[in-house]
Amino acid sequence: MTLRFTKGHGTRNDFVLLADTRGDLDLAPQQVRRLADRRAGVGADGVIRLAPTAAVARAGEEVADAVLAAEPRAIWFMDYRNGDGTVAEMCGNGVRVFAAFAESLGLADLSDGDELALGTRGGxxxxxxxxGGWYAVDMGPWSFPGGPDAVASGSDAAVMAAGWDAPRPALSVDLGNPHTVVALSRPAELDALDLTRAPAVDPAPPHGTNVELVVPLGEETASDGVTVGRVRMRVHERGVGETLSCGTGACAAALAVRAWASAGAADPDRVPTTWFVEVPGGEVRVRLLEGGHVELAGPAELAFSGELDLG
Known part of the structure; x- marks a missing residue:
């Protein structure tokens, strides 16, 4: 089985992209693992299949029916798989790279300010x-699963990372996929973290979670005079391990840090609604939108294309 692929990345969160415009490609988990293998395959954090939303619906994915009911223009679906072959709801960096891939295939044109609506398992x-060339994504609604009590106390979970003497408090954030955010005090502490093993989360989420370790870096004035926040982050993604960036994770980090900042602010309304998140692979921008949505913006690059015989 020979597959034509494209390799792309968003702040070095990298993906193997497959154009399945007829919707007849059925990827098995072992094939995903082979594609993502950095020694025996192409190498990536995940695999993205571009397929017709209608074909995904016919294959039995009820969420694809819901996508078309909500937005008939979302004719293309981002079928995202983690590097270990497991299915995931969506990926924020992957959405931007998906858009760049769709443009390269002539399936979308965003040069005149047009918008691409696409389907994911997260809506x-x-x-x-x-x-400037960045892609900006309305990531849709988000929530704190622990509710107002978790926001008021600052946590609803505990995280234990390798080398720590005791668990640290953490806040859960839902962006269509699960996140658990832990605040650290210093960049040096963040740099010294051992993320070769998955941090333990208590209570353990039923479908796993991405764990973001963050250092709030305070506020600054942007070139347009607007006050923005800044955060530094590392992330351990479920089904992958540590990655150089995570789009939904960056959103979760900004939302958690903003909640913590608001809780201690004399005037919560003055806490920034725009945050720049520094990750090992670069920088992205997170912005709160009206209606309880959040936007993620950052680069998306297509590196090369080729063919791989999956044998």
Whole structure:
């Protein structure tokens, strides 16, 4: 079985992209693992299949029916798989790379400010291209699963990482996929973390979770005079391990840090709604939108294309 692929990345969170425009490619977990293998395959954090949303619906994915009901223009679906072959709801960096891939295939044109609506297991995502070349994604609604009590106390979970003497408090954030955010005090502590093993989360989420370790870096004034926040982050992604970036993780980190900052602020309304998140692979921007949505913006690059015989 020979597959034509494209390799792409968003702040070095990298993906193998497959154009399945007829919707007849059925990827098995072992094939995903082979594609993502950095020694025996192409190498990536995950695999993205671009397929017709209608074909995904016919294959039995009820969420694809819901996507088309919510947005008939979302004719393309991002079928995202983690590097270990497991199915995931969506990926924020992957959505941007998906949009760049769709443009390269002539399936979308965002050059005139047009918007691409696409389907994911986390719902409809809308992407536009900014003048500087970054792709901005309305990631849709988000929530704190622990509710107001968790926000008020600052945590609803505990995380234990390798080398720590005791667990640290953490806040759960849902962006269509699960996240658990832990605050650290210093960049040096973040740099010294051992993320070769997955941090333990208590209570353990039923479907696993991405764990973000973050250091709030305070606020600054942007070139347009707007006050923005800044956060540094590392992440351990479920089904993958540590990655150089995570889009939904960056959103979760910004939302958690903003909640913590608001709880201690004399005037919560003055806490920034825009945050720049520094990750090992670069930088992304997170912005709160009206209606309880959040936007993620950052680069998306297609590196090369080729063919791989999966044998």
């Amino acid at each position: 409809v995502k809308r992407v536009r291209r900014e003048p």
